[in-house]
Amino acid sequence: MDATEHCRRLERLYHQANVQQLFGGSSISVSHSKAEITLPVEPAYFHGADAVHGAVCFKLLDDAAYFAVASVVQDVFIVTSSFQLNLIRPVSGGTLKAVGTLRSRSRQLFVAEATLYNEKGKEVAFGTGQFLKTTQPLDSLEGYNAHISCN
Structure with missing residues (x-):
């Protein structure tokens, strides 16, 4: 399979x-060594001080x-x-x-970073993660092989 088809399958998996x-309205775009995810902010994502909870920021950064x-x-x-947030x-x-951007790779260990921006393009959070291959x-x-259209 070519890289473009692989990226479309990853988008379907997402x-x-x-x-x-829990995160309706989000969208993802995957390309070689990069991923972008957008999410409209909803009050359901707020903590007690009426701002987006850090768990939502983590999810977006980790996913990207x-x-x-x-x-x-x-x-x-x-x-x-x-993952460091x-x-x-x-x-x-x-x-x-x-x-999200791939920064480093070896046979089993990968390092990637991600930055979260608000609608004005200002950085609101960033993180770096380590990722490992499984045997699965x-x-x-099922989501990787599904034949449905993405957003």
């Missing part, structure tokens, strides 16, 4: 994950970094082994955009 039911790595791994599923400023509206074949995942 959208079909059960956790995405993860799919940047996954774009170059076509045989097996990968997992996050660690840095929150810079609160967000209480608009649309968030996470951009990508072809065994």
Whole structure:
């Protein structure tokens, strides 16, 4: 399979994950060594001070970094082994955009970074993660093989 088809399958995998039911309206674009995710901010994502909870920031950053790595791994599923999150400023509206980039790779260990921006393009959080290959074949995942259209 070519790289473009692999990236489209990863986008389908992202959208079909059960956790995405909590994050309606998000979209993803995967290309070689890069992934971008957008999410309209909803009050349901707020903590007690009416700003986006850090857990939402983590999810967006982890997913963007993860799919940047996954774009170059076509045989097996990968997992996050660690992720360092840095929150810079609160967000209480608009649309968030996470951009993930592959930084380093070896046979089994991959390092990627991601930056989260508000709708004005200001950085609101960033993070770096380590990702490992598993033995689970990508072809065994229903969402990877599904033939549905993406956003």
